[in-house]
Amino acid sequence: KKRIFSGMQPSGMITLGNYLGALKNWTNLQDDYDCLYCIVDMHAITVRQDPVKLRKQARDLLTQYLAVGIDPEKNTIYYQSHVSQHAELGWILNCFTYMGELNRMTQFKDKAAKHSDNINAGLYTYPVLMASDILLYQTDLVPVGEDQRQHLEITRDIAGRFNGIYGETFKIPEAYIGKVGARIMSLQEPTKKMSKSDENKNNTILLMDEPAVIMNKVKRAMTDSGSEIRHGEDKPGITNLLNIYCACTGKTMEEAEREFDGAGYGAFKTAVGEAVVAELEPVQKRVKELEKNKDYLDEVIKYGAERAGKLAARTLTKVQKKVGFPPVI
Numbered sequence: 001k002k003r004i005f006s007g008m009q010p011s012g013m014i015t016l017g018n019y020l021g022a023l024k025n026w027t028n029l030q031d032d033y034d035c036l037y038c039i040v041d042m043h044a045i046t047v048r049q050d051p052v053k054l055r056k057q058a059r060d061l062l063t064q065y066l067a068v069g070i071d072p073e074k075n076t077i078y079y080q081s082h083v084s085q086h087a088e089l090g091w092i093l094n095c096f097t098y099m100g101e102l103n104r105m106t107q108f109k110d111k112a113a114k115h116s117d118n119i120n121a122g123l124y125t126y127p128v129l130m131a132s133d134i135l136l137y138q139t140d141l142v143p144v145g146e147d148q149r150q151h152l153e154i155t156r157d158i159a160g161r162f163n164g165i166y167g168e169t170f171k172i173p174e175a176y177i178g179k180v181g182a183r184i185m186s187l188q189e190p191t192k193k194m195s196k197s198d199e200n201k202n203n204t205i206l207l208m209d210e211p212a213v214i215m216n217k218v219k220r221a222m223t224d225s226g227s228e229i230r231h232g233e234d235k236p237g238i239t240n241l242l243n244i245y246c247a248c249t250g251k252t253m254e255e256a257e258r259e260f261d262g263a264g265y266g267a268f269k270t271a272v273g274e275a276v277v278a279e280l281e282p283v284q285k286r287v288k289e290l291e292k293n294k295d296y297l298d299e300v301i302k303y304g305a306e307r308a309g310k311l312a313a314r315t316l317t318k319v320q321k322k323v324g325f326p327p328v329i
């Protein structure tokens with residue numbers, strides 16, 4: 001089976017965007033691929049985090065992975081910070097990455113602009129840690145959205161450079177081009193993506209939002225001028241709601257547009273809200289059941305770290321030898 005690596009930062013409560021764009025699709029991959037799903041807490045601290053919240057968010061995220069149906073037997077689910085090889089390989093690969101390359105990363109520029117009070121070196125070398133995440137596991141495929149494409153490219157460049165110097169060491173990963181998850185936009189500012197770290201609560205629908213909260217947020221979502229319910233660049237608000245509706249119901253855009261032909265914005269928003277509630281309610285129920293089972297969650301955490309650690313150690317040992325570190329006696 002081909003190996004897939006993907007991760008999510010525990011940088012906030014996860015949103016409908018994270019769910020529809022990533023998590024939901026992950027469940028479809030587990031039978032055909034050998035998947036590692038990492039909770040990248042080391043990446044999360046490139047932005048200042050409250051420690052109590054970070055710990056809770058990481059555990060919540062793991063619980064949510066399980067609740068959407070990612071099977072911990074079929075997949076490797078683990079915390080990045082539990083597998084020290086990520087940091088160790090990260091350091092080595094830092095020495096094979098040029099500042100010129102990192103200077104070109106657009107996500108760094110965006111994040112640096114957003115967090116101008118804390119432009120730390122970790123934020124800058126984030127792509128190198130991400131390269132380590134991927135290369136440690138001899139990953140074949142990485143599901144990436146548009147915004148991560150540049151990071152996958154630099155991963156390939158670093159791997160190729162290392163292989164060129166020391167001989168075949170890393171598998172060069174490719175982008176996984178499968179059924180792409182919907183890109184969900186902010187409810188109040190539909191030209192920017194819905195993000196878990198967004199401070200405006202009305203911009204996001206959280207995976208764990210109560211039904212009444214979801215209905216309310218959808219009703220208050222920004223709409224566009226005109227009253228037609230159709231998708232198009234001139235209608236970012238309605239397009240986003242239509243995308244959400246389609247992703248939750250499995251309907252096509254044409255079907256949805258036909259269904260709401262002549263309907264008012266009010267009725268349309270009610271239908272969208274109800275579709276989201278119907279999609280999320282069963283997941284929320286499973287999260288609540290899992291939360292009661294502390295021992296089971298602990299078991300999954302331990303098992304995942306062991307499984308990932310074994311794979312990671314194999315690559316790191318090889319790399320340490322190649323660069324000339326003395327063997328541990």
Ligand code: AQP
Nearest residue numbers: 008009011017018021022145183184193194195196197
């Ligand atoms: N709005 C979105 N629509 C579809 N997919 C999305 N993803 C994120 N937002 C949307 C996908 O979810 C995964 C999460 O990746 P991440 O946690 O590493 O960080 P991110 O992409 O930066 O997500 P956020 O929610 O915007 O986090 P913050 O606010 O912390 O930066 C990825 O697979 C991503 O494509």
